[in-house]
Amino acid sequence: MKNGHKIIITILAVAMALFHIYTSAFGMYTALIQRGMHLMFVLALIFLIFPVKKGVSRKNIPLYDYILSLLGFVVGAYIVINYNAIVLREGQATQLDIIMGVVAIILVLEATRRTLGLPLVIIGVIFLIYAFAGPHMPGALIHRGYDIQRVAYQMYMTTSGIFGIPFGVSATTIAMFIIFASFINKTGGGKYFVDLAFSIAGRTRGGPAKAAVIGSCIMGSITGAAVANVAATGTFTIPLMKRTGYKPHIAGAIEAVASTGSQIMPPIMGSAAFIMAEMAEIPYSSIMVAALIPALFYYFSLFLAVDIEAAKHGLKGLTKKELPPLKKKFNK
Incomplete structure (x- = not known):
């Protein structure tokens, strides 16, 4: 790993540590802001540290990992910057909100695959498919189904999806x-x-x-x-x-x-x-x-x-x- 890569990772890691130390000492932010900041740093670091496949050298980090890292930073920062507007919209998501939500879901799944492996990703994808395929499910599993706007909003812009209790802890x-x-x-x-x-x-x-x-x-x-x-x-x-x-x-x-x-x-x-x-x-x-x-x-x-x-x-x-x-x- 070249010095430039190490410097970027170090800056992100130190900034993340300082943020958590500060909030622990002087009080946490509102749930979505606190968790959005956490997601911002976590995703940015994962794509710079963990390769797309195990065993792949990190001497030269590929361009797509930098892009994914930047996108991870952006989807977390989007929640923090637009928090007041999100609250005032009261559940009315804009087109940009949905796009950012879809990107966030994809990035979280890929980050999970890199760090924890494919099985957990498969489980997550199955439950996402279930949200869309409800009308076609048998017996007690049937439900009315949800569109991509509803799923993206619920997963990304509330504390019931990505920003749920485990992530909050x-x-x-x-x-x-x-x-x-x-x-x-x-x-x-x-x-x-x-x-x-x-x-x-x-x-x-x-x-x-x-x-x-x-x-x-x-x-x-x-x-x-x-x-x-x-x-x-x-x-x-x-x-x-x-x-x-x-x-x-x-x-x-x-x-x-x-x-x-x-x-x-x-x-x-x-x-x-x-x-x-x-x-x-x-x-x-x-x-x-x-x-x-x-x-x-x-x-x-x-x-x-x-x-x-x-x-x-x-x-x-x-x-x-x-x-x-x-x-x-x-x-x-």
């Missing part, structure tokens, strides 16, 4: 936790927690695997994302597990399972918990308390499974020289 809460977790990782917090886990359990039977469990448990309380957890702890734990005798697929599985539990480890930084609180209309603290016992049992059972695996294959821990001193870690 992302725009108000999840974004800040992601920024916080990234800050922790980039400042060395992730490595500190991994070293702490190795100091505690590294010398025991199957030490690196147990350190992976403890490290992922601690990191999970910060990141709440399995992928981020694997990236932060797996680079240290998997090679050491393999070196002490774990088979590669076993080492990978232990790290994957340990990192997956991070999504329910209090204070639960996983996005699903925030969406649950919003949809169920219950305090987030209630979800956090309810998840405490399941999370502890999850990691305790995984710890036992790792110990049994180590005992079965006679796997040992690391030597004292290979481990960071526990006292030194706490003194930091």
Whole structure:
């Protein structure tokens, strides 16, 4: 990736982070404005960072990705700039509104495909088709059907479509936790927690695997994302597990399972918990308390499974020289 590309991505990412930090400190904007700004940055960044196909080099970003990124920025900015006019029209969409809505839907589907894969896109397309094909559906599935103007307006210019509850939670809460977790990782917090886990359990039977469990448990309380957890702890734990005798697929599985539990480890930084609180209309603290016992049992059972695996294959821990001193870690 050339320097010019990196500069554009950096400017967008920093602007997005500053926007969310500002709104978290001084108050959120109206729902559509807050979510429109969030969409504006998210779409612009996705098309610059994620290639059209996995494995495609990003050394030279193609022109169409710049165009898609610009369109993503525009469809988000359109909501923000025209918010007052949209409210005053009271549901009467203009031709430009519909065009922007159709473009927004297509861009969101393509961004979803690039980041999460085709299955979720197929599900979304099926439900969109259902909105148009209602009169032709059998039995209880039948409905009067909707035209493209109604669908585009509902999906793009209300808080019931693209800007629904999940996206609203992302725009108000999840974004800040992601920024916080990234800050922790980039400042060395992730490595500190991994070293702490190795100091505690590294010398025991199957030490690196147990350190992976403890490290992922601690990191999970910060990141709440399995992928981020694997990236932060797996680079240290998997090679050491393999070196002490774990088979590669076993080492990978232990790290994957340990990192997956991070999504329910209090204070639960996983996005699903925030969406649950919003949809169920219950305090987030209630979800956090309810998840405490399941999370502890999850990691305790995984710890036992790792110990049994180590005992079965006679796997040992690391030597004292290979481990960071526990006292030194706490003194930091």
